[in-house]
Amino acid sequence: MTEERTDYGFPARAWAGIARRRPPGLDRVAWRSPLRGPWLTSVLGAVLLASIPVVILTGLLSYVAYGEQARPSDVGWLHLPMFDWPTDPSWLFRLTQGLHVGLGLVLVPVVLAKLWSVIPRLFAWPPARSAAQALERLTLLMLVGGLLFEIVTGVLNIQYDYVFGFSFYTAHYYGAWVFIVGFVSHVALKLPTMVRSLRTRSLREELRTRRADTRPERVAPDDGAGLVAADPAAPTMSRRGLLALVGGGSLLTFALTAGQTVGGPTRRLALLLPRGLDSGDGPLDFPVNKTAEAAAIVTASTGATWRLSLEGDGPTVTLDREQLLAMTQHTAVLPIACVEGWSTTQTWTGVRLRDLAAQVGIGEPTGAFVKSLQEQGAFKAADLNAGQVSHADALLALQVNGVDLSLDHGFPARIIVPAMPGVLNTKWVASIRFEGS
Template identity: 55%
Template sequence: MDHRPSLSEPPKSPPSPPLPPLPTDPGFWRSPVRGVRFTAVLGLVLLVGLTLVFVTGLLSYAAYNPDLAPVNDKTPDRGWLGFYLFDWPTDPYWLYRLTQGFHVTVGIALIPVVLAKLWSVIPRFFALPPVRSLAHALERISLLLLVGGVLFELITGVLNIQLEYLFPGSFYPLHFYGAWVFFAGFVAHAALKLPKALAAIRSGELRSARPGGGAGAYRAPGGPADDDLASPRPAAPTVSRRGALAVVGAGSLFMLLTTAGRSFDGPLRRTALLAPHGWEDPGSGPNGFQINKTAASVGVRAAETTDAWRLTLGGPAGEIRLSRAQLLAMSQHTSELPIACVEGWATSNQSWRGVRLRDLAVLAGCPADSPPGVFVESLQRRGSFRTGALRDNQVRDGRSLLALQVNGADLSLDHGFPARIIVPAAPGVLNTKWVTALTFGGV
């Protein structure tokens, strides 16, 4: 019998290879490390860490300007977001160094955890249908605010730390309002996910020594019944979940060790490889400590600081102009204080000498027992902080000085010669350099 195909029949084509899975297919995501318990551990770390970063960030704004007025910040007035504000204290003198050091250092150390958490939940971004119920819609919205907010805060924060102002507008209102957007998503997401995360942690799967943590199979026996992060066809395991967490922890430790040293002087500062004002040598001598911005970088010329320089005092007594020699002839006082900046770096205590701000307030005609706040102007031409404002409690503190000398020598030009502000517990940017005018009661 002839089995040859008929000339009238078309030849049969070979079967088409199966199409590769799309990201919307759970089988597309094959890592055996993913699972709700792995994500839950990262989430609990972030719950504690990001809460600390958020709170210390709010404290930073209170320290800068308790009214959030447009002196150092473009945020209009206090607004309804200013409910937490208070007059930033001057004691202990190292307070801002502590709070901002934690804010920046912990924030940087959490970057590997944030990235690992986003990697662990990426299948959910592609899950279909995008909305299954009202509760699921709320979860998706909170996730959008959370992910968008945390990435925005980390990116703008890191750029600010690196002194790279690539974002449109002022860093301070952008970071401030971004923090509140993040916090809204953070609270909503934590409320929705915390019970599930705690239940996943209690199940103990991460204690398994088996590669993949015992959750290589989709909805594996003994695993949570709704583990939508575990792959239905996982790849061969290369690392256990505990090992993956160890890698994330090592990344955080590396970020910590290469950043934290900026808050200290001496050899530790040289370990801050990823931070400005870390490894560079500030020089030696009385003025041999870290400088944030040099005179040249902000347009201050040495010729402006010669004998022709005058300090203008404003207040009830009218305008008074004082030379540096006249300021040196006034009663001089010494304060042992550090400088701590928003970028998270700090100096050790330096010995500052000059005229107390409250004495200058009295000279300007203000009452000695209750001097008002002061508006400070600088010779600085470039940058955001040509002016600054100090509150009345800061002016009253006897350690608050218009400093003329440091460590027994005249200020260098880069450290603010002929005169600069130094105030206990104040952010470094409020310790204005190259001061040219003080207006008491003008805040």
Template identity: 40%
Template sequence: MRSPAVASRVGVLLGISFGLCFLTGLVSHYAQLPQQPVPFPASPAWGYRVTQGLHVISGTAAVPLLLVKLWTVYPRLFLRPPRRLRGLLVEVAERGSIAVLVASAVFLLASGLANSTAWYPWAFSFRTTHYALAWVAIGALVLHVAVKLPLIRQALRADVDDTALDRPTATEPGALSRRGLLRTTWLAAGVAVVATAGNSVGWLREVSVLAVRSSDGPQGLPVTKSARAAGVLETATSPAYRLTVEHAGERRTFGLEELQALPQVTETLPIACVEGWSENAEWTGVRLRTLLDLVGAPAGSAVVFESLQESGAFRTSALPGHFADDDRTLVALRVNGEVLSLDHGHPCRLIAPNRPGVRQTKWLSRVVAT
């Protein structure tokens, strides 16, 4: 079973999973940048939900594929290297690149799974570290495929039971046939997909045992950061609460009742988290453009939002002008027909189409048009 015939076939699907995970990860990283050379689109509203769902699903599917791939090739690590200097240097370089690929792949999958459960047993920035090592992993993967391409082609063109490419010492039969191992691997990857996909595919939630965050929270929406964790329990419920809206020296402040007195609109928009979960909801509130007009902010103005929370990486967020002008972008006061719960951003929060959930600022205190 430990043969190029098996390793190449598993490697193809693993490469597809890694490629899909890498590309969708780039989308997520770009969507979170405060400055974007090419504006991230506001439509379709569900775009980020799809790409981030695919990111987590493909990463989870890669776990059993990587384990089987490593199991099939690890005997090669113990082969005696060539004695000639040139051959030895080539072998050392090849094994070194494989070590980098394996180490970065294991780190990405392990830390990605931890992130999907909101568990961060480390002090470094997950987003920047994950992004940097993704480039390392994909670069090492491209190099590995380039070096092994002749062997991969030969193995894939031959029958899976062909032993022409086997190691001379690979003579004992395994507990499974090669076809049995491959079928088991495809099944394991499929189970991983189904067990995770419920985070973003509603009709799979009853069977997605790993989709622990879906619909889990007040008002039918998961909570990533609670009001208690953000330290806003008092300020968010204070009768003195005011939302400040500013532009070029013009300033207006609004209490909760004043916000409720402004024209209210309802939009159905998904909220999608970088952890992979997403959920559609009906949001009711004031169009952001309505508030910006009250302080004379021109069309196309970018907007910076500040939260009542005193610290944290996402206490502030920047919204490009085309999002701010979109009629679907709201300062939301209600969700699914109910007043926002504290954990979902009461007294008001930002909700915009096609945005990462971490950029949909909760517990708004200040809105500044630039």
């Protein structure tokens, strides 16, 4: 480790000078694990390479799904190619967002194991021998910083712990871009190493090797890249044991999170998550997002004096709840899926949005702007696209599971549209402005 090396980049004297100024404490850090090595790192890397693109893609799709409400809104060239979020299949957002949050959580043990496997590199001295290595370290900061930042903000957000103080949307969106850049450049640089390292050992053979027969990886001095311990301890665990431990961690995380979106009896398994809590067995006992009290909705404004105001091609039409109930009612079984990764499927009954559009002279609606009684908050109004307003199951729901909506679920009337992000299904609707002809 201490022998003089000559492979410094330009200016060699400066890089050699850094190498000589080794912090004294570093010598006492002894890497002992006999399991660390390029093969193990590559196995974990391959798992992440296959799965992280799914998390990235579903995350970006979530931005698209928010449509006009996508935040942050003013993102320059980082604006995604927007398209009208579809309404079919109705479980589309439930799937994409469930995958984004669920897979993101399930990968946490793999990420931690991957970082453990390469951590000797962090404390290697010198940190760089050339400009190339120094730049690579910088992209690693994007990669690791971006990944940990996205995990931390995501984990806090789904549990309503806003200790970070800044806007989650802004942080998670821009953080994702930094991570994506780090991820792409890391894959571009390391993919050949990963493939080469995976070929050095047989996975099948490893899965048959017991602890007693576990030996450190044998690698050429340069190819080990400082991962293989110089003086390894005796193994306390086999490689298959370590892989089982990481896989088991992911499996446990899956078991503790999947229920919040799979629903049914599995919801109780999500026993440490907000949406795993049992809300009861009645027709209205399903998870609430934002209570009426929190939205400052008072009973007086939702009582007999409540009117729905419809705007379109002509004079404004106002309807009370009795008049709405007298219109043709339609029932649809639809999931409501939250950006936080949970969902719940219920049977909604109400008036089709396109029937309401017809009331104000719009036969072919191309969009709608829905406003809530809620006066404050980011989602007191929502823009719906052409598909969302004209779908046969797109409703102004008055009832759920055969009974009137409760105040917390949006009484007197709420929007429910297939595959639309949950929070855009405006509750306590006050007015709808239709566009089209």
